[in-house]
Amino acid sequence: MNPLKKWRELRTWAPLRLAFLALFLAFLVSFPFWGSRYWVDVGFYVGLYALLGLGLNVILGEVGLFNLGHAAFWAIGAYATAILNARFGLPTLALLPVSALVAAGCAWIISSPIIHLRGDYLCIVTIALGEIVRLVLINNPGGLTGGPNGVVGIDRPVFLGHVIRTPMDFYFLVWALVALCAFGLRQLQRSRIGRAWNYIREDEIAAEAMGVDVRALKLLAFVLGAALAGIAGNIFAAKMRMVSPDSFTFLESCLMFCIVLLGGMGSIPGTILGAALVVLFPEILRPVAQYRLLFFGLALAATMYFRPGGLWPRRRAVEFLREAKS
Amino acid sequence: MLTFVQQLLNGLTIGSFYAFVALGYSLVYAILKLINFAHGDLFGLGAYLGYTVFVYAFGVIGAKLGLWGLLAAGFVAAALGTAAAGLIIERVAYRPIYPIGRLPAVVSALGMAIFLSNFIMAVWGPRYLAYQESFIPTGFWEIGEFRIRVLQVLILVSSLVLLGILYFVVEKTTFGAAVRAVALDRETAALMGIDSLKVIRFAFAVGPALGAIAGVFVGMYYRQINFTMGWVYGLKAFTATILGGIGNIPGAMVGGIFLGLLEAFTAGYISAAWKDVFVFAALMLMLIFRPTGLLGEKVAEKV
Incomplete structure (x- = not known):
């Protein structure tokens, strides 16, 4: 074995990784204090899509379930907050776990018959x-969802007496949740459940033969991913102060799908990077606003050509690919 | 009775559109096991190409050959142009990527769909364009109290004829045997001396060409086209593909007609606003209880 190859196998990235993480966190925390209001708002959307991406990453990245309708759970979370707040007066921030639960409950009911x-x-x-x-949201069943106009007049969230109002407030709210979720999901990735998920993704039949409860674990992934989308829905509703069906189109589901695959399946930093790219891409191309989605489409195909495993693939996934090739 | 017959005719017409577009999905899926998300937008491109020919060649061809000559020119141009676009997409966005894996291919396909619909918007603008009456056959027959439009008959007959030809080619000719062989197992087919690239090109040329014909028909039938139509019809047609059983030609036809009738009758008898909910609910039920579709064969699971 040549020395270079040996060094590659022995090297450890741990200190570098820690330094990089510290730098990244320092940047995230300090950004609202020196960035302009507009870019802080953009930063909020990066966080929001990171949350959505992390949710879908559990379903698509960890377990390999092709979910191209994740916007549905986002919509359910947002509408749960909007309806319970605007029609029944419950405080917006207290609805955050409620939205997560409603989205998770719907995901459980809906995905049970289709999970196989x-x-x-x-x-x-x-x-x-x-x-x-x-379509159901547009058709306004029981006058609850307000039809194509949606629900308006959602209260601002109040956190310990502080009204969350400015872009900076929302920025910190969403990124705190992203950090929390990222940490929790990382722990989950390394647990028995996480490994079982990956096993299902790589070979479902073998996993089942080894006694992994495939059905229960798939459902768990769906429910967990939907809960994260529900949280994102709550924050989105609080930020916009209104929700309408136009926000939850197929394109949004596509974008989330692309976030996960651009970043790298099952990779948490990759998902956050993917979210940053998907949100920042249109911002950078603002001068050619009309054609930006055109370039976005090309960029998607090009990324998949040059880096099929995503931009920041998970280590284990890379090794798996390398072995498969040799 | 009147409503019933009118809805039946509507359903058959809409169903023909879906059947046309469904074939493109079905062919590509049968051969590559890839959902060609860009196919719906290729259909949209066809509608716009036809529109362009009708508008700009109206004076030249229309004067010399009359309405039917103009129509033929429009259909041929739309079909050829869209087939070319399909082949380019296959070469640029699929061929380098599908050996890598299915998920990268899906993302690439989504990317192409986004690219194409925005390309249409960039070239022809975001507003609705109207197919003018001067290049649409407006005649109709009256039988008792029923009115049957020439256009509807044209759509139905051409869908039957074209799908019949395609069915004949795939099921009865030597080339068709090659197509079926590649669909079953590309590697083994290649070992038998079949040029699988040729078969793939066939799928990416014929599918979009049929889609383009449907696009022009949709423009004529509804009199207006928009850059988002590709996605709307694409999704419905894909639903039709699944309902009929993905990967077989009569299945696409049956699925398309079934979906068209379902849509027309729910719109006519239950509620127009909820018709799409019924359509997608039918899709979900079909997938839960009979995932192979109406005409699909049972595929053994590979271990």
């Missing part, structure tokens, strides 16, 4: 699901 579907079939069902949720 594989690959592309699941993909299609989730697309249909996303459309059904959007």
